[in-house]
Amino acid sequence: xxxxxxxxxxxxxxxxxxxxxxxxxxxxxxxxxxxxxxxxxxxxxxxxxxxxxxxxxxxxxxxxxxxxxxxxxxxxxxxxxxxxxxxxxxxxxxxxxxxxxxxxxxxxxxxxxxxxxxxxxxxxxxxxxxxxxxx
Numbered sequence: 001x002x003x004x005x006x007x008x009x010x011x012x013x014x015x016x017x018x019x020x021x022x023x024x025x026x027x028x029x030x031x032x033x034x035x036x037x038x039x040x041x042x043x044x045x046x047x048x049x050x051x052x053x054x055x056x057x058x059x060x061x062x063x064x065x066x067x068x069x070x071x072x073x074x075x076x077x078x079x080x081x082x083x084x085x086x087x088x089x090x091x092x093x094x095x096x097x098x099x100x101x102x103x104x105x106x107x108x109x110x111x112x113x114x115x116x117x118x119x120x121x122x123x124x125x126x127x128x129x130x131x132x133x134x135x
Contacts, residue, residue, distance in 0.1 A: 022058040052130035080106035104130040
């Protein structure tokens with residue numbers, strides 16, 4: 001597998017926003033609970049609740065598509081429901097297996113950085129606070 005062999009699909013409030021270029025975060029972690037028994041017994045792991053880290057997706061800031069959506073996305077911050085699907089692709093660009101699906105609330109819209117001395121790609125980012133489960 002390579003990092004570029006995924007199709008990242010994003011929808012906000014059931015509105016499909018197409019394929020995105022980058023995804024970071026989304027780690028699945030747990031609280032750590034240990035009980036220390038009497039008589040200096042060895043600690044016993046009790047497991048813990050699952051936590052899913054925030055996910056940030058980014059895509060090229062295309063004027064024809066992204067710029068026409070950015071004001072609507074900004075209006076959804078703090079309340080818009082987001083579904084992100086991270087679908088692995090095989091060498092022929094076909095979907096392979098089930099996607100990893102994150103669900104949550106749109107926390108932040110990150111407009112592109114501006115630099116008059118740079119010719120880097122301008123990217124729009126969305127940060128999502130994830131619910132406690134990943135399917």
